[in-house]
Amino acid sequence: MAKVKPAPIIHTERLLALVPYISAHQGIAIADLAKAFDVTTSQMSADLTTLWMCGLPGYTALELMDLSFESGFVTIRNAPTLKSPRTLSSEEIISLLLGLDLVRESLPNNEDIASKVQTLSQRLSEKVGMNATFRAADPVSSALRAQIEQSLHKQVNLEISYHSLYSDNFTEREITPLELRTEDGIEYLFAYCHSACAFRVFRLERIQSLKVSSNTHKVISKEASGENAEFASHISISSRARLMKERFGLDNAPVNEKVQIQSFSRQWIIRSVFASSGSAVLLEPGDLAQEIAKKAQLILDRYQAH
């Protein structure tokens, strides 16, 4: 369980961080300051009032920080002691090291960035005596995500090349991006697909490439259809229960018992059963089981011939 800091500690941390932040942003509006520190405006006003009372021993006008914020805009003078930001904590450094590695990873061919990241990471690691390497990767290209965000913002159409996992082929489509959404850690783009004349959901990591289309928004057909209906089938697991639980999205995977799975796609079920290498057997529906048996025989025949 992660430790939760007590309220006065969080408060002190914020007060100490405020002084250098205001020093670097003289004249910032209280509302903007509150936003930057993720607190309400009234909390920020209370913070500033507290800070206003702080200073060197003596606590006369000479020793107190000269903080002014009555106008709604904040300036600070006479705060040399706290003026520079506090050193980064080990946790903060780890978060930055992982973030930097992700940036480097997303620009595999940019040597300038790679060397900058290398220098920064080394300097940060030395600061806390971090011995280990922190590595991060993103299944989705950062540049691709940035382009999608921008196209959502600018409301332009995109031409994408999309890899369909179940049919294992690429399709070129023109889409109108509607929304980016994350579910269970997987990022999806909801869009209207002009090639299919239907609303479609795309997984970001399967978008191979994209470019902004020269077409502006087309009218979205009202009769646009959704996905096919979900259907149930039953499997039985004989081994590698953890893997099977993850593969079929089960809550639990009791061995040698009939368990129900839900899917939109027969293709997905067939491929998943094959990719289980015998650890899962499809029991129902019968026609799907037969299809699997037939397919397995077909591949076997190929091995005999090859």
Next chain:
Amino acid sequence: MHTVSRKSERLVNLTIALLATRRYLTKSEIFRSIEGYEGSDESKERMFERDKDDLRSLGIEIEVGGFDPIFNDEAGYRIKPESYALDLGEISGADIALLSLAANAWNGQALNAIAHSALLKLKSIGIDSDIDAIPMLAPRMVSAGSELVTVVEAITTRSPITFTYIGLDLENQKRTLNPYALASRDGFWYFAGMDLDKGAIRTFRLDRVEGEIAVGKKNASFEIPAGFDLFSHLDEGISAKLATIDIRKGKAFALRKKALSVVEKGEWDQITIQYGDESTFIDSLLWHLDDVVVIEPSELRESVVKILSSMVVNHG
């Protein structure tokens, strides 16, 4: 709220006084001059002890020293400005932009609060971020639960962790680990370290941890080996064996990406590919149904044929 702000006001004043002083301040000087220390000597003492702990919990180093017998025997305290203040050396606007991008990758993710506080510090240095110096990117961390924060804390304090791990057959395993590093790949978070029961380095997938991770009380109880790289342990065994497989043209994209070599054979392409764990590799081959045929090694071919035969029987 009132007591909260009084306490934090005192902590800020204590920090300022200890930072500004050139020599060590004794306790009696602190009690005399810093606002907020009230009550009996004993309660002032208690207050001060707690305040010191609180500042240390914020990562502020308080130095103890100044036992000078000529003046008195009392210990004194100070905070060295060089240990308090952020010093990243010479840093450019492009560097700030990169670091900000790194922090922003955590937006809405597990280390969001930590990265946000780092970002505020970076923005307080007084160097403008030169965002135009770097390409347009929107990096985003793979999502994880709050247990990621626990692992980060344990690594930074070098404390052992105890957790329940879901084994291959879904059995619960009790594990105790000295955590060394964490990393993400293919959409998952991994952490690794010295497994204290196995006496060897082990890697774990964070989403296979059941329930909460408990952090041991003992800090700095181990050293992290220099240059420890989680992936080099994870990849042990991978790339140990080489397979030759035929894949149908325009198909099996996932395998194609990993091919070491490709030779065209009419309707098919013959590729060579490295693999580690055989059963995982066969899973990935069979996913591609009749678009993939194993040529070599023969043991691999035999395993595939055996699995397919049993599938015919079990689904017939």
